[in-house]
Amino acid sequence: MSSITMLVQQVRYNDCGSRYVEARAILDTKEDMARQLIELLDNSMEDPHRWNDMGDESRVEPSYAEACQWYEFTLETYKKLSKMYSDVPIPRWWGTNFTSQDKEVAWKDKDDWCINIDDYDAECEVIEIRGSLSHVVKRMSPDGETVCAFEFLQAVHNKGYFKSYYGDVKEYLTTKLPIYTNEVSFNYDHFGSTNVQLIRMPSDFFNIPSRIGEVNETLRDYATRKDDEEYARHVAHENTEEGKAEREAEAERERDLATFMGESGYTSFARNDDGTTTVWR
Numbered sequence: 001m002s003s004i005t006m007l008v009q010q011v012r013y014n015d016c017g018s019r020y021v022e023a024r025a026i027l028d029t030k031e032d033m034a035r036q037l038i039e040l041l042d043n044s045m046e047d048p049h050r051w052n053d054m055g056d057e058s059r060v061e062p063s064y065a066e067a068c069q070w071y072e073f074t075l076e077t078y079k080k081l082s083k084m085y086s087d088v089p090i091p092r093w094w095g096t097n098f099t100s101q102d103k104e105v106a107w108k109d110k111d112d113w114c115i116n117i118d119d120y121d122a123e124c125e126v127i128e129i130r131g132s133l134s135h136v137v138k139r140m141s142p143d144g145e146t147v148c149a150f151e152f153l154q155a156v157h158n159k160g161y162f163k164s165y166y167g168d169v170k171e172y173l174t175t176k177l178p179i180y181t182n183e184v185s186f187n188y189d190h191f192g193s194t195n196v197q198l199i200r201m202p203s204d205f206f207n208i209p210s211r212i213g214e215v216n217e218t219l220r221d222y223a224t225r226k227d228d229e230e231y232a233r234h235v236a237h238e239n240t241e242e243g244k245a246e247r248e249a250e251a252e253r254e255r256d257l258a259t260f261m262g263e264s265g266y267t268s269f270a271r272n273d274d275g276t277t278t279v280w281r
Contacts, residue, residue: 012192067157122149
């Protein structure tokens, strides 16, 4: 147990717009904090087609969607984690040849190396592109000075840099304790988010409230355990005399429905929310 506790709250909004906490997790080891953060990061990854779908139009040209999605995910990953960790790896494929000493300066000057993917005419200056991609982009640049930003991102993605960076980040998280007590929010769905907060108190300071698992049980661990417990209760109930009687009554209702539909010439049916059944030809 460490003096840093990670409090995770899954927040949702009901139909009236009221905010409520659906689930919580408390974690106090770097390994379990890493598992929870990786779980949240993985869950924030969208299908490229869905990410690119803006209704009547696409956010970017479809052939670049996966590369641009990974680019955005990479920057968001860095921005979120750098609020909690002091030396989280930084992306290194664009702009200055960063060193660990440059990190703070590099982030302050992020406009020099971040691409606006919502700008259809976005370009990169070839002179700013370093390392193993420099010879690639020179072949893509007709004037030798600039290259289409989307072609550049596709080249980065083709080289596996985005996924490699994410792999490095996941490995890093398992070796470090977070130190900054900022609150960070991760997308949950259209009706909520998951908020991560670091608190400089040990986990045994907290009284475990409802809708929370054991210490060092992530949100996914907790949901899986509750599902397993519910299934075990269901199986146990089915093996009781009451459960057997309920199954036999349900089977009888199904037989009666099939007989009624056959005799009346109905071919389709639907179960209604109020427990009734609607049939039609």
